[in-house]
Amino acid sequence: MIIFEELDEIRDMEPAAVALGNFDGVHLGHQKLISKAVECAKQRELKSAVFTFSNHPRDLLPKAKKVKSILYKNEKAEIIESLGVDYLINIPFTKEIMNMDPVSFIEEILLNRLHMKAAFCGFNYRFGKEAAGNPRVLENIGIDRGFTVYEMPAYRIKGNVVSSSLIRTMIASGQVERCKTYMGRNYEIGGEVVVGNRLGRKLGFPTSNLVIDPDMVTPPNGVYVTYCDYNGVRYPSVTNVGNKPTIGRYGKNVETHIFDFDRELYGKKIIVEFLKKTRDEVRFDDVKELSEQIVRDCREAKEYHEMLAEQERQEQEFSAAARKEKAMPDDDENREDR
Structure with missing residues (x-):
């Protein structure tokens, strides 16, 4: 092109x-x-x-x-x-x-x-x-x-x-799960991973951070079930969009924790696909309370990913069965006259 x-x-x-x-x-x-x-x-x-x-x-x-x-x-x-x-x-x-x-x-x-x-x-x-x-x-x-x-x-x-205005409204209001219906793909944010405050790693939940572009429509602060696409591979993940109110005053950014992934991604390009918002961002009384909530967020996101994986498996089985049935000869057409 x-x-x-x-x-x-x-x-x-x-x-x-x-x-x-x-x-x-x-x-x-x-x-x-x-x-x-x-x-x-x-x-x-x-x-x-x-x-x-x-x-x-x-x-x-x-x-x-x-x-x-x-x-x-x-x-x-x-x-x-x-x-x-x-x-x-x-x-x-x-x-x-x-x-x-x-x-x-x-x-x-x-x-x-x-x-x-x-x-x-x-x-x-x-x-x-x-x-x-x-x-x-x-x-x-x-x-x-x-x-x-x-x-x-x-x-x-x-x-x-279907209009761009409708989709902007969905994203800005956190209705990210509706975007695929109208766009044919998940809403996503991409960019180069930047160095954060490394608190997630200290808590046992390392994150890959992206800076929010003020010229782009973005979802409201909160926690989201996501996929993280890196180097052609799609990984289940959970993402926080917000300002990290529990630990200080920060600009709005995107922090993604990739499940069962231990590679350092600073300076690498990633794409975060948003599947569903699970809760608003809130300020906790201390880091311990925040850490406990992160555990719950991860558990909820993993359960959602497991549900999606099961749905995909069932759809693949149904499609395979339909293809097999379509390929089978019609008994009436192939039955010899007796």
Whole structure:
């Protein structure tokens, strides 16, 4: 996949089917839209492209509260690439772009630079000055300029319209167990392990610490059942998000204890997948009380992981049995006439 991060970088793009949107989180609705663009490109012998912005357009509005991201740009790019996309245009949303009238946006960017032959967007896609552009504008211009437009209706799961805003709300409120339903994967935080105060090791529960990025949406303080992905292996773990109020005043961070793991990870890259929140972070009267609670947290997390492992085992057995049954010959079809 070829990635363009500045508008002026775009050179010699081949005619493309282009998915348009912000795509933060690349949730299941986004994935469906992008997949349709990829499918169209293959059918029409075009390239597939995703056009998005590296910052949220609302961040440029006067007095607007900064929108926190769900994914880092490299994570976003990896997921989009996995969908079979040829080009990713992930450029800054600037005042110049914000003030372009919708027709100029289509002509100067989508047609002259991206050579768009088919546009794919959601029902609520907006572009151009004062967000005056919408799917109807795209369709009208497309009639004259020879490109088609596919407008995807609201994508619903369990009655809820899937959106990046919904997922941010779930993460920020600690409902991390719901994220996989809408994203197709667990919510996760990744980064390089930093040196902490080493109290966990002294208590018998060594942790791998990650610094919280203030530009990213993060779950509220508390204890979570997690997986820790390191070097291609996924380990059961338990994670505390918070400020460590029992032992002092610290900035918010992520501390993960990996079960049955004794390697030092300082300076290494890890990814922490959040499965379920078990309790809020609280201040204990002393370290002994904190240590006793950590034991209970670990026991609860291990039980949850054991439950997940059993569910996975049963699902694998069911799938294997179904495959075996499907492969068996039909007695009625193969019985010889007697």
